[in-house]
Amino acid sequence: MSVITIPKPATQARAATAATMKAFVYRGPGKKGLEDRPKPEITAPTDAIVKIVKTTICGTDLHILKGDVPTCQPGRILGHEGVGIVDQVGSAVTAFKPGDRVLISCVSACGKCDYCRKQMYSHCTTGGWILGNTIDGTQAEFVRTPYADTSLYPIPEGSDEEALVMLSDILPTGFECGVLNGKIQPGSVVAIVGSGPIGLAALLTAQFFSPAEIIMIDLDDNRLAVAKRFGATASINSTDGKAVAKLKAMTGNRGVDTAIEAVGIPATFELCQDIIAPGGTIANIGVHGKKVDLHLESLWDRNISITTRLVDTATIPMLFKTVGAHKIDPKLLITHRFKLDQILDAYETFGNAAKTKALKVIIEA
Ligand SMILES: NC(=O)c1ccc[n+]([C@@H]2O[C@H](COP(=O)([O-])OP(=O)(O)OC[C@H]3O[C@@H](n4cnc5c(N)ncnc54)[C@H](O)[C@@H]3O)[C@@H](O)[C@H]2O)c1
Numbered sequence: 001m002s003v004i005t006i007p008k009p010a011t012q013a014r015a016a017t018a019a020t021m022k023a024f025v026y027r028g029p030g031k032k033g034l035e036d037r038p039k040p041e042i043t044a045p046t047d048a049i050v051k052i053v054k055t056t057i058c059g060t061d062l063h064i065l066k067g068d069v070p071t072c073q074p075g076r077i078l079g080h081e082g083v084g085i086v087d088q089v090g091s092a093v094t095a096f097k098p099g100d101r102v103l104i105s106c107v108s109a110c111g112k113c114d115y116c117r118k119q120m121y122s123h124c125t126t127g128g129w130i131l132g133n134t135i136d137g138t139q140a141e142f143v144r145t146p147y148a149d150t151s152l153y154p155i156p157e158g159s160d161e162e163a164l165v166m167l168s169d170i171l172p173t174g175f176e177c178g179v180l181n182g183k184i185q186p187g188s189v190v191a192i193v194g195s196g197p198i199g200l201a202a203l204l205t206a207q208f209f210s211p212a213e214i215i216m217i218d219l220d221d222n223r224l225a226v227a228k229r230f231g232a233t234a235s236i237n238s239t240d241g242k243a244v245a246k247l248k249a250m251t252g253n254r255g256v257d258t259a260i261e262a263v264g265i266p267a268t269f270e271l272c273q274d275i276i277a278p279g280g281t282i283a284n285i286g287v288h289g290k291k292v293d294l295h296l297e298s299l300w301d302r303n304i305s306i307t308t309r310l311v312d313t314a315t316i317p318m319l320f321k322t323v324g325a326h327k328i329d330p331k332l333l334i335t336h337r338f339k340l341d342q343i344l345d346a347y348e349t350f351g352n353a354a355k356t357k358a359l360k361v362i363i364e365a
């Protein structure tokens with residue numbers, strides 16, 4: 001028996017090139033790079049393949065690059081935010097078709113498990129925050145999105161897609177974990193500790209509820225100045241260690257009804273405990289890697305609540321409407337723009353925010 005080798009026609013060779021894409025890859029602590037990777041394929045009937053139009057970098061991606069997120073292994077394509085165009089859908093996807101413009105949630109939700117039925121999508125038993133963590137993410141030309149029907153959102157005609165990139169993660173995070181959990185009401189006195197993208201997202205969305213005061217606390221004067229432009233009524237630079245005394249002076253020695261922790265270190269969670277008024281709520285957003293003391297010796301009689309939450313992105317549909325109606329402008333958070341092949345520069349800029357004054361950087365694929 002003889003084996004006949006058929007030479008590869010030129011068209012096949014072109015198809016092979018077209019099936020690769022550029023992707024930003026975590027290569028282990030401190031190591032990263034832009035690589036050519038195979039274009040993702042549908043692996044479950046509920047999947048979609050989305051061609052990325054715009055994505056961004058999250059503080060969590062910086063944590064991954066330092067090696068702080070053990071679930072994310074070397075070789076992973078990073079990114080859990082973005083807007084794009086549906087390229088292919090699996091046979092069970094009914095809500096989307098190729099060509100549809102979509103927002104990608106940072107959380108994948110099966111829509112069927114007990115947690116999804118409670119809208120706790122972040123705890124979905126087969127989903128949650130997996131994109132750019134345990135499966136390949138959005139900092140690439142294409143991404144495979146599991147559970148497309150319940151994890152993608154249609155982008156209304158004429159929307160500003162750059163603004164919508166902020167709805168994949170940071171706006172729902174600030175709103176759900178900070179504003180809703182913090183029970184902000186008309187007339188509330190609010191402090192937000194941390195004026196990074198997440199603290200600023202909480203600041204923007206807190207204003208839906210007309211609080212009387214929003215006091216921003218940070219170490220960075222530039223970020224505090226940005227916060228003033230975004231609607232903060234006062235700001236405190238806490239570098240001198242006198243934030244508690246200053247805030248008490250501003251609030252008639254009372255403290256605040258809602259203290260939102262948007263940093264993720266012991267000092268800032270303790271600060272929240274020092275400034276909370278009787279009956280108040282401490283809403284933690286920060287991801288904590290170290291244990292923090294709870295001062296029940298001073299809080300036991302103060303009727304306070306403490307909440308924690310991983311973003312569920314359950315409020316994306318509502319946030320879409322507020323952006324469409326110009327009630328908030330998430331585009332204010334965008335400071336820099338890059339192309340995908342400049343993503344290493346984008347990381348450099350985002351990672352040196354104190355120097356570059358970066359908040360959110362847009363990466364165009
Ligand atoms: N719960 C969730 O689902 C969720 C989702 C996304 C992000 N996060 C977490 O939210 C936190 C904020 O995210 P980000 O992207 O805005 O981070 P960021 O690092 O950009 O911003 C943090 C801000 O805190 C300030 N800061 C640092 N130390 C401080 C101190 N001692 N006192 C006052 N301010 C201080 C910094 O100057 C900076 O402006 C992070 O811990 C992040 O991991 C949580």
Ligand SMILES: [Zn+2]
Nearest residue numbers: 058059060169
């Ligand atoms: Zn994120």
Ligand SMILES: [Zn+2]
Nearest residue numbers: 110113116124
């Ligand atoms: Zn689920």
